[in-house]
Amino acid sequence: MPEADQVTRPAPGIWVLRTPGSAYVVSTGGEDVPVAVHWGAGVDDATAVALAAVPPDPQRASWESPLDGREEYPSDSGLRFAEPALAVRFPDGQRTVRWQPPVDEVVAGDGWSELRLRFHELTRQLRLTLHYRVLDGLDVVERWATLDAGEPLEVRRADSAAWCLPRRDGQRLSSLHGRWGAETQVQRTTLPAGRTGLGSRRTTTGPAHNPWFAVDDGAASETAGEVWSVALAWSGTWHADLEVLPNHRVTARVGAGHEEPLAHLDAGGSFTTPVSVGVFSDGGFGGASRAWHRYAHHVMPSGGETRPVLYNSWEATGFQLDEANQLALAERAAAIGCELFVMDDGWFGKRVDDHAGLGDWTPNPDRFPDGLGPLIKHVTRLGMRFGIWVEPEMVNPDSDLYRAHPDWVYATPGYPRHELRNQLVLDVGRPEVAEWLHGWLDALLSGHDIAFVKWDMNRPVTDPGPGPQWAQRHAEGVYTILDRLRRDHPGVRFESCASGGSRVDLGILARTDQVWPSDNTDAADRLHIQEGFSLAYPARAMTAWVTDAPNFLTGHRLPLRFRFHVAMSGVLGVGGDLNAWTADERAEAAQLIALYKQIRPVVQHGELHRLRSPRTSTAPALAYARGDEVVVFQWLHRHRFGEPAPPARLAFLPPDGTWVDAETGATFPAGYLRVHGVDAGLSRDHDSAVTVLRRRS
Template identity: 50%
Template structure:
């Protein structure tokens, strides 16, 4: 039975998910201690694990170290601290005193105070199926410096070995999956950039080194935060491993005091015994059910004008693109950069969010009306958090950017970062965004952020460090306010590609721009890493022109489409100049995508052959009686014979129809033997196979 219970005689809380159990207890000194995380256990089984604190067996190794529910420094605790505080008199150690707890609607709150100082700590736990959300809340009657405030410490069962799965990358090469043994000591994955970053993503998965796609125990931890963050794994010589994570970075201090509480972002944890595939499917289900704002919707096929026009934006040019897009079956037309201010390049105009009347003599309404008349929704690109020094906004408000006195203001992409922690900047941003959306009937915002923080100062503010957290909170609040005032508005998160993808921004976005790299071959690996945690229904993927502007590689149009059709399909090429045969193929494939879209965007994912080499890559989505198989041969070597592809997620007792070429298959055969793919010969060959369960 799922839920939360308190075993009063053992001072233990048991949180039971759909197929897993988590438990914590109060130690003899009121320190909250981890008890268990893993396969479902009855309460009696948990009681067996609630042994008393173990005695020291030498003067250097605490046998209980690493088992604190929220690791703190102080006393003889030397584990990686999740919570570090410094009181006004210089005291740093925290001593717990349990006060009480509440259990309401799947939400556990455990309240503590410090034994001497007026600091209150509440540990939060919320069950979401088999995902457990944890976060921490701090309040104080006098000022307290919080040097580190992680959301949670996750203690894993002792294992013979530990293997870590995570993603790394850079611009145009995001979410590259790595699996490697966990080093002893502390290993930190982080962003100090003020954004999630292209270089790492705030999640890890841990197994014992034997898990596969289908089998084995996997533990996952993910952080719902879009600013600077860190996740630290700590592996001791005794074999214990923890994962601690939260917002912030070294050198940035949070201050808690009267009317200044601190609430950390959610750290979500998941256990599964079904391997990496089951872990991903559980994360996807969690994001759809509890994170995304409109998970029941189908994301439209979009067209974006950037690669066709760059900054050379005119009303006539946008109308021509919109007419061609509508004829192909596109449902959402998005005009990108270059429509405002003196924005004829990346050197000027950013921050001056008024329509360029030389390019749009009557404003945006005629274009928006024309797009709506073509049966499409209208979207527009914005970058609210940035400003060019060559802009009217910067000349009027140079103090609005993040900066330090007596220090240069470093430019990246010829722009600076506005300080969204300032209330006047927040109101300015809301005012023009509200008018842009409301006065023009805008249906969709592509919200971009094309550089990280630098010189993140706030002259005149007594607590400048709060900028690092409050900038992100202000962006969240602005997105929430816009969505509340314009309930039909949909938003895509972008940060120079995939620099802002995380559970925090997904709670306020309908989709994310995965990478500026639209090269179909590279996208197979980018999308593979993305899909470890995040669902295809939020993954924006475009078909663009040859050669690709990032890699200079040329790939057949069908292959480009088939790769992009594995997520939220978009087009970004200069379609006005596409030859007739490409337009005809695009029209057919968009229609095909719209048919299979519910399965792709809402179905469960099965990875059948990952992109570990340059051979065949394949995966499958299943939704109810329908299944869609995607298969890609990247490169053909030595005339190797094609192998049938074993599928997953089907009913072995059923038969499945393949409408094209009109044949049927036994579910048992597809699972045990496989599906003949019939890939065309040569490199860059691909197929998309639709299978429908035959109703008898």
Template identity: 45%
Template sequence: MSGDARRWALRGAHTEYAVTVPAHGRWLELVAWGPHGVADGPSPVAYDGPVPFLTAGDAAPVEYATDADRPFTGADLVVETATGHRRVGFGFTGAAHDPAAGTLAVTFDDPVTGLRAVLRYAVPAGADVVRRWVELTNTGAAPLRLVRAGSAGFCVPTPHGALLSHQWGQWAQEFQLDHVDLGHGAFTIGSSQGVPGHLHVPWLAVRDRAEPDGSVWSVAVAWTGSWEITAERDTGGLTRVRAGRRLPDGPLELPPGGDLTLPEVVGAYSPDGLDGLARVWHRYQRLLAGDRLTPRPVLYNSWEATYFAVDAKSQLELARIAADLGVETFVVDDGWFVGRDDDTAGLGDWTPDPAGFPDGFEAFVAEIRALGLRFGLWVEPECVNPRSRLYAEHPDWVYQVDGRPLTPIRNQYLLDLGRPDVAEFVHSTLDGLLRRYDIAYLKWDFNRPRTEPGRVGADGPRDLDGAHVTNLHRIYERLRRDHPHVLVESCAGGGARTDLAMAARADIFWPSDNTGPLDRLAIQYGFLHANAPHLLSSWVTDAPGLFDPRPRSLAFRFVLAMAGVLGVGADIRRWTPEQRAEAAGWIARYKDVREVITHGDVHLVGGPDQPRCAVQYTSPDRRRVVVLAWHTGRSDGPGLLPSRPVRLPLRGLDPDAGYRHGERRYSGSHLTAVGLPVTWTPDHDAELIVLDRE
């Protein structure tokens, strides 16, 4: 750390993040961000030369900028007074730095409006990420309006052009990894749906175009509502990434004496390209999981077998077969509650249907448990059908604009979770189910975005998005506190609710409703770039692909689902004895390796659009390597025409050590330089390979 009293450095496991307050004191700016020691030398992002037609702040690597600091190239915070004036200007007033704890707080004040901003930083021990957020306080006598309320700006040196990586999608096609060559100008992704959404993932990676396999910087938003990330590259080779909330409900009100904490955003760095960056994110999410980071049970979900036709007889028939296969948790999906014959009615009335469970739901759950299975249940507690008792009794509980018709999506409306009475109803409903029934797994779904920007009887602007997310997080936290044995899966019509804030509160993510094999391979490939395997729920089903319908074997589907948390969702009543035997074998093999998949270092080999595609997991003690590999393309005539095996280059191995797979021995050097051989045939399109170090 420098001897300068206004310069500070935060150190992670392998990284360093250094900032300083310039002599003028108007802002905090980045010195350097990268490996240990990166700040020991001239800053790669500093600039104090001429700026024709701009201001100094427009070109400076400002950490958190008002519109007075960066009036032309993009501010993080824009504040408006009651008279409509803008241009809040800060001055440095103090800092608190705890190197041992990895924290920094830098305070700025605006003498005109009385707005105070505390820029907070935290680097978790053992991680290579920097957490950032801002605490705002109105110490003045007049109200303020936040027109833009971003959480941070991250500056990245890209002298040869910026190569951006992001994930786009839609329902059934989430987490599609793509890249943008940004020479100049801006690139923006985000959501105004009240959830992170299917269209974009709140994650962005930035590399210099000349070194795509070298240093990479990444930013992710820890916010389960509407969000935005913008990357803009200037003419001087600096790419600045702005990240934080998007404000679909309009400006945020900050009354005199009021305070507001903006959402956390997290920056990550790796010297090893996107593959290394994935491991940085994985380590951080494992820290977020804490003592809940344990291998997840193999589950069965009944949705694709029975859809809404749920009754005790059909579910028990499936459960008996699932137990014989080695499944450990049985999840009853949609259709178990009163009025739920289809998706037009029942949501909100969370009482088991007595017609489907004539002996009582408690007795049904007991029968599932008697098979040696944990019991799980699907819920969608934030939504309500117009045809429900709840809506008839509380029509004012849904988002709506006075005098305007409601917009149904999937035949349902969205409850205003920001209302205290609605939040209490949702919590008490779920808490009651967990206390009454022996439930060990909760699949929390969310099948529609917010469309109406209003609340019945509201007498002024409301931060509906912020209130909904705040209460959602509180409910998750209360349920985890009071029911620590219950695993909670976050689902939103597939992968529309995956962000770092949910990774800290949910145990598992459902990335997509699409379980077609080759479609799912692309989805999971993108997912693992930003999310750890313990968050990846994946089912083996019989569903065809929507975008790539080429058939694949049952083995392919099982090896694919093993990439995270293994589940089965097919109608196993229709499987032949041979298929069931094969399934039982794969489940047993998964149980043998899931400890490594949960805790191991991940290397992504190739990709779904390449001839070689695999994921390597290496145990923390480096003694065991698990490789999941899939055949993605055409067959090259093995055994009939000249051809050679596909080679999968592995990473992180000891070149001088030996690694054994059955009777075959490889050196670490061979596996790294030449690669692990796999041969695909029409009948062999996937493989699980376990290598044990000698």
């Protein structure tokens, strides 16, 4: 059952939602939909009532609205000038909606409590329900909305939530931006007056912006200060519009879709938005990240598991794979301690390059004359599990599938189509396409001992054709297929990949066990990519490979130890050509993999503390803490002026106790580690170290 007093109603029209470290207060003190009263540190009921009585903007000019920046779900009509969260049109052209006073309901389930505020439109057959949910032990507020139509209407916009942020001086926006090969780059900038837009029109979450952002007063640090952050649990097109209003209030509207209309509803139709999630932390960006990580572990279907060390054969063989070279690589991978062998692209149809074969998901008979069975059995005998790469949403025009069903792809009739990577995108929103897609994947998993599926998507949709909901139907189609596969094959684990990190969000993490943050595996670049990733998502969800040097993308030549230490701060994988590694390199890899297996419970399930950022330091460092064990990672990316890297201070440790270095046996008082830190002796370019500390009982 949920914890007591998670949702209270201290006075008529005032509701308080509580998490372990925050409170969220709304009231009906506005025109019709609720207004935001407080989102921040915990408050008691009496304080909530007093805050609800504070009048809005007494110096407001006649040009301004008392509602703007305060409403939890503003429409696009009435005394409102800010961007709306809801916009509808009825067949007669009416756009105005006004709501009768809400009927409230508090419901509780296993570990959660939910406030539902139900509204009826004054003159039309339309109902709106605003949902607010809090979860036991987690510092999050989940919000979403439901529209139920009693008559036809067009939904031009229906956001998940409008988040009204407290007024602070110098509001600063933190977001994760990027492109292919450079995803989740941290950007911090003062919020300008007016609108700032984030989003994606690329079918998926997209590489340009991640659906997460944070706002602070410009003074928050990694360890201190108030931070408000918001995410959208959605893997399709999306938008987040932040607005600094003339009254200096800041509001952020977050939702699915990127252009209107969003949906057409018939009488009896319903539309439910994705969930948007909010986190408040008074422990700086680090405190906010740890709250997000705990929430992600709750959302992920296997969040309590420890992920295996995988080997992926792509960079070793590319498209030129066959049973013999996969067997040879599997022998090498098992010898260095890998636990999961993943065969990548090129195993099916006529897939000898990227021009053909997508859609024909049966083993290539020239490469696998007896099917996949012999390879899988051999991998299993080596003590590993078997995984496989698929790109289910795609088709090559040169494929049996396309020749049989050319109408299954996104295209605009009568117009030339656009091909990227010599492939087209299947319309997964069509029931017959979704059923076919699920069918062959179900057969593949039913007929083989496959433990892991890497689900890739290497191009966005173009030429989607008519209809307002194609992007939503596509994302929901992918969700439905994954949900069915997980239900029917509970032992199979899934990884989300989309040309790298173009489908990384809480929506896909509710259905997959890990995600691929970027095709860029250069360790120096990954320090930046992985730092941004860690602001919102945990190490347990982040696949990180050790690949060959020089790297295919950057050309950087980095020591094997440095590459391993970067990848070991997430879910460790190996993607290099093991046949080209020297005996010494394979021996070193085996030692580092053995070390990772010792520390991965702390890395994958511990709490992250970012100690020095690669954006501001040539010697970045971070630590994971779990119980009486701490794992410290330090890198010296670039050596300057003969200066060694400074020790990594562990200010997060409790002030008492003694800690022991697991490798050297040296002991340190907690105060020493908090004030002086861990000195790993890094003094040359690309030095790196992992230090394991255990608290002495």
